[in-house]
Amino acid sequence: MSSDCLKMIGISKRFPGVQALDDVDFTLKRGEIHALVGENGAGKSTLMNILGGNVKADAGYMELNGKILDISCPIESLNKGIGFVHQESNLLENLTVLENIFLAREETKLGILNHQTMRDKIVEFQSIYGYQIDPDRYVSSLSIVEKQSVEIIRALICDPQILILDEPTAALDSNETERLFSILSQLQNKGVAIIYISHRIEEIFKISQRITVLKDGKVVGVRKTNCVDKDEIISMMVGRVLEDIYPNRKNHLIGKPVLSLRNVSIHKHIHEVSFDLHEGEILGLGGLEGHGQRELLRAIFGDIAFSGGSLFGCGNSYDKVGMRKRIHSGIGYVTHDRRGDGLFLNETVQKNIAIASLHLRNRLGFIDTNQEKKKVLEKIEQMSIKITDINQSITDLSGGNQQKVMLARWLLINPYVLLIDEPTKGVDVGARMSVYQIIDQLTKEGIGILLFTSDMMELIGLSDRILVFYEGKISGELKRGEATEEKIMRAASGIRE
Numbered sequence: 204m205s206s207d208c209l210k211m212i213g214i215s216k217r218f219p220g221v222q223a224l225d226d227v228d229f230t231l232k233r234g235e236i237h238a239l240v241g242e243n244g245a246g247k248s249t250l251m252n253i254l255g256g257n258v259k260a261d262a263g264y265m266e267l268n269g270k271i272l273d274i275s276c277p278i279e280s281l282n283k284g285i286g287f288v289h290q291e292s293n294l295l296e297n298l299t300v301l302e303n304i305f306l307a308r309e310e311t312k313l314g315i316l317n318h319q320t321m322r323d324k325i326v327e328f329q330s331i332y333g334y335q336i337d338p339d340r341y342v343s344s345l346s347i348v349e350k351q352s353v354e355i356i357r358a359l360i361c362d363p364q365i366l367i368l369d370e371p372t373a374a375l376d377s378n379e380t381e382r383l384f385s386i387l388s389q390l391q392n393k394g395v396a397i398i399y400i401s402h403r404i405e406e407i408f409k410i411s412q413r414i415t416v417l418k419d420g421k422v423v424g425v426r427k428t429n430c431v432d433k434d435e436i437i438s439m440m441v442g443r444v445l446e447d448i449y450p451n452r453k454n455h456l457i458g459k460p461v462l463s464l465r466n467v468s469i470h471k472h473i474h475e476v477s478f479d480l481h482e483g484e485i486l487g488l489g490g491l492e493g494h495g496q497r498e499l500l501r502a503i504f505g506d507i508a509f510s511g512g513s514l515f516g517c518g519n520s521y522d523k524v525g526m527r528k529r530i531h532s533g534i535g536y537v538t539h540d541r542r543g544d545g546l547f548l549n550e551t552v553q554k555n556i557a558i559a560s561l562h563l564r565n566r567l568g569f570i571d572t573n574q575e576k577k578k579v580l581e582k583i584e585q586m587s588i589k590i591t592d593i594n595q596s597i598t599d600l601s602g603g604n605q606q607k608v609m610l611a612r613w614l615l616i617n618p619y620v621l622l623i624d625e626p627t628k629g630v631d632v633g634a635r636m637s638v639y640q641i642i643d644q645l646t647k648e649g650i651g652i653l654l655f656t657s658d659m660m661e662l663i664g665l666s667d668r669i670l671v672f673y674e675g676k677i678s679g680e681l682k683r684g685e686a687t688e689e690k691i692m693r694a695a696s697g698i699r700e
């Protein structure tokens with residue numbers, strides 16, 4: 204018997220205006236971790252959605268353990284032993300964790316919903332893998348990381364032989380990522396085959412045995428991981444060799460302070476922090492996640508309250524000013540949770556880009572829609588956002604293009620300060636370079652940028668200065684050129700030099 208547990212042969216799929224997959228072959232061996240990589244929009248999620256029963260292929264066929272595999276819906280895929288952890292949470296928000304995990308499963312089909320049995324099963328399962336989420340909580344009350352854990356439990360609880368993970372670490376910090384990797388190696392030892400999608404090349408080299416590269420819906424090649432290097436995979440993905448991906452900010456000019464914080468505190472998160480952000484500066488907030496950086500960005504935006512201290516910029520005190528006025532004065536905020544509190548999922552691309560800057564086009568209560576369309580199209584062009592129509596639903600865009608939409612939205616308010624939380628989450632290398640160029644260009648126009656990212660190389664590569672946070676306080680300050688991963692980690696662990 205062949206060692207392939209899954210074959211997908213000649214798979215094609217067309218969406219209106221785009222050939223998402225074109226005659227793709229993909230095979231998976233028992234017990235391997237097989238990485239699927241490619242630029243945003245290459246077709247990775249679509250291929251997996253076909254296997255997971257969310258999308259129907261136009262052509263091609265699949266085999267599972269040598270037998271033809273027909274899948275008409277997601278539950279069927281799950282019941283055939285294919286677990287799927289989606290790129291964006293696929294859970295039903297108004298149901299509980301337990302209801303989501305057992306939705307339409309065998310256990311519920313018997314007609315008797317044995318709540319306690321299901322609850323026990325989840326708790327037992329969580330203890331094996333080290334998760335702790337109350338099964339009776341509503342999904343709407345969970346954080347992104349918790350939602351993802353629920354998806355993982357949901358996929359694993361019925362003992363899959365194949366597990367699909369679509370960018371599982373985009374929302375995780377380094378500890379959570381390590382925990383996930385240890386779960387994956389446990390599963391691998393049990394013979395589970397894993398399809399792993401990620402834009403983080405380092406991760407792929409760390410955990411996979413084979414790599415399939417997709418570009419524009421076609422397979423560029425399949426490689427054994429230990430027979431290639433990162434540069435080769437990247438050039439297969441983008442079709443060219445990439446130079447240094449971070450901007451060169453050597454002769455960059457930094458001006459007067461544009462935003463100042465004095466002794467600001469946020470209850471339980473930040474304690475008496477003071478600093479200035481300058482005109483044209485990229486100021487990175489470093490350190491491990493959960494040390495207050497994310498709350499600080501949200502509080503500057505006005506989404507949560509400061510419990511003490513003062514915030515001012517360009518002659519304005521913001522202490523008694525709410526979020527709406529802060530936006531109008533030119534403070535923009537790109538959230539890390541684009542599906543949760545970023546994008547309007549039922550709206551079009553145009554609405555999503557236009558939404559924060561309506562006040563600039565409001566004439567006596569009417570919105571100038573022609574002007575809006577023109578502005579939106581300009582940004583789409585400038586940032587090479589891949590769309591087929593400005594009125595298409597935002598959910599049809601690939602993850603990376605959704606991220607660019609979020610940036611485009613805030614650029615339209617003509618910001619003087621931009622708060623950015625994870626600028627390139629789920630963004631491929633090529634598009635990431637263009638996001639970096641956009642950020643670099645914005646600072647040349649004098650905008651001050653306050654940046655938080657869990658990607659250490661990105662933090663070092665972009666920031667003119669880094670403030671490292673430890674337990675809600677600044678534990679170190681490093682200038683561009685002197686910042687190294689090691690120095691940041693020392694300060695992030697509370698070690699003072």
Ligand SMILES: Nc1ncnc2c1ncn2[C@@H]1O[C@H](COP(=O)(O)OP(=O)(O)OP(=O)(O)O)[C@@H](O)[C@H]1O
Nearest residue numbers: 218223243244245246247248249599600601602603
């Ligand atoms: N439901 C849909 N309707 C219309 N077009 C779609 C739909 N889903 C995907 N597409 C398009 O198909 C192409 C492939 O998208 P897909 O989501 O598979 O890319 P991806 O490789 O997963 O990208 P990313 O890394 O950004 O997640 C893109 O051009 C995308 O816009």
Ligand SMILES: [Mg+2]
Nearest residue numbers: 247248290602
């Ligand atoms: Mg995708």
